[in-house]
Amino acid sequence: MSTILETIVATKRKEIEPFKTRSPIERFEREGFFWEIRNRSLVQSLLLPGSTGIIAEFKRKSPSKGWFKTKELEVEPVVAAYNKSAAGISVLTDDEFFGGDLDDLIQTKVVTDIPVLRKDFIIDKWQIAESKAFGADVILLIAACLSPAQVKEFAAYAASIGLESILEVHNEDELGHYCDEVSMIGVNNRNLNTFEVDIKTSLELIDKIPGGKPAIAESGISSVDTILTLRDAGFKGFLIGENFMKEEQPGKAFEEFVNKLSTDGRK
Numbered sequence: 001m002s003t004i005l006e007t008i009v010a011t012k013r014k015e016i017e018p019f020k021t022r023s024p025i026e027r028f029e030r031e032g033f034f035w036e037i038r039n040r041s042l043v044q045s046l047l048l049p050g051s052t053g054i055i056a057e058f059k060r061k062s063p064s065k066g067w068f069k070t071k072e073l074e075v076e077p078v079v080a081a082y083n084k085s086a087a088g089i090s091v092l093t094d095d096e097f098f099g100g101d102l103d104d105l106i107q108t109k110v111v112t113d114i115p116v117l118r119k120d121f122i123i124d125k126w127q128i129a130e131s132k133a134f135g136a137d138v139i140l141l142i143a144a145c146l147s148p149a150q151v152k153e154f155a156a157y158a159a160s161i162g163l164e165s166i167l168e169v170h171n172e173d174e175l176g177h178y179c180d181e182v183s184m185i186g187v188n189n190r191n192l193n194t195f196e197v198d199i200k201t202s203l204e205l206i207d208k209i210p211g212g213k214p215a216i217a218e219s220g221i222s223s224v225d226t227i228l229t230l231r232d233a234g235f236k237g238f239l240i241g242e243n244f245m246k247e248e249q250p251g252k253a254f255e256e257f258v259n260k261l262s263t264d265g266r267k
Contacts (some may be wrong), residue, residue, distance in 0.1 A: 004063055004195060009145055011096055012121045025129040032133025034109065039137040039162045042115035043183055045087040046214045046236040052261060053231065055117060055216065056082040056254055057241025058108065059092035060099035064195035068245040071099060075107040081251025085258045088115040088138070090239055102134045109135030117166070121145055128158050138164045141182065143174035155181035166216060170201065178210050185209050186239065190219035199226060206233045224261045 029035060046053055058078055061067040075091075082089050091108050092100035109116050118136035122128065123145055131139050139158055141151050155165045164183035169175055170191060178185065187202040187209075197220035209215050216237030217230045227238050240257075247253035 005144060008063070008094070008097055008121055009123060012094070012123055015096070016124060016127060019130075020124070020126050023130070025126055028129040028133040032129075034135045035133055035161075039132075039164070040113070040115040042088045042117065042138045042164055042166075042237075043214055045115050046184075046216075048087075051087045051236075052085050052258055053227070053235070053237050054086045054254075054258070054261075055088040055090050055237055055239040056086040056244060057090040057092065057119070057239060058082075058100075058104060058250075059090075059119075059241050059245055061097075062195075062242065063097045065242065065246075067099065068242065069250075075104050076111050078250045079108045079112055081254055083112040083114055084255070086114060086254070087237060088117055090117040090119045090241065092241075093118055093120045102130075105131075105134045105136060115164075122154065125154060125157055128154060128163065129161070132161050132163055136163065138166060138183070140166050140168055140186070142168045143177040144168075144170060146177065148177045148179070151177045152179040152181055155179060155183075159183075168218065169205070172205060172208055175205070175208060175210075182213065184214045184216055184237070186216040186218050186237075188218040189221075199230070202230060202235065203233055206235065224257070224264045227261060228264065 060069045079089055089108055091105045092098040093102050093105055095101050105118055115137040117138040118131045119140050141154055158165045166184045166186045167182040168186040168188050170188050187205050189199045189201045190197045199220045202217040214236040217235045218239040221238050221240045222243040244250040244253045
């Protein structure tokens with residue numbers, strides 16, 4: 001029986017094959033609007049003094065929780081609120097399992113001035129070129145989907161076209177995918193096979209992460225206390241999506257969260 005992750009990856013392979021023929025990498029290089037635009041640095045944003053470190057996510061649904069918001073939800077009001085205080089914005093572009101698309105990425109890029117992460121299941125170099133063409137500043141490389149050689153190749157290619165990369169791991173074994181070419185390391189507290197969440201994953205791995213790269217905690221972050229705990233442990237970034245998107249007004253929920261973080265963080 002296939003795991004959720006295996007099902008997603010198999011679906012992704014079928015999804016991208018027709019597009020690779022119609023829009024090869026060379027076409028993105030020639031016609032991609034964002035190809036010539038200087039990319040925004042998430043690394044710099046996370047390390048900026050006073051940064052909230054929050055990477056606020058826009059997603060409409062998840063395989064484990066179903067729909068948070070309908071497909072009709074407009075991107076602009078939500079990401080405009082995120083843009084005020086977040087270190088970066090994550091945009092889910094997978095349609096089948098997360099209800100997103102590349103238009104969400106473009107709309108986010110044009111109405112914001114902070115780094116934009118394309119969050120998807122990158123399994124082919126072609127998707128990295130596509131990410132650049134559609135406005136991403138950062139891509140996600142999931143260790144569970146890739147070999148160490150692929151991570152190295154994909155991260156190097158991303159860097160060559162001005163993109164930063166996050167290597168996402170879920171356990172100590174996946175830290176073996178680390179290479180100098182990646183820009184950041186993310187620890188996903190969500191098990192991608194069972195979708196269970198436990199922030200102990202981040203706390204147990206932080207001391208094992210190679211130095212010199214900003215560490216980002218992902219998933220299961222719903223309170224200011226959790227961010228303060230993770231920050232004290234050494235994390236610079238905190239990817240939060242469901243906590244905001246499940247609320248009636250995600251942008252307002254984000255602003256209230258940041259205000260509380262600002263207040264409690266000074267105590």
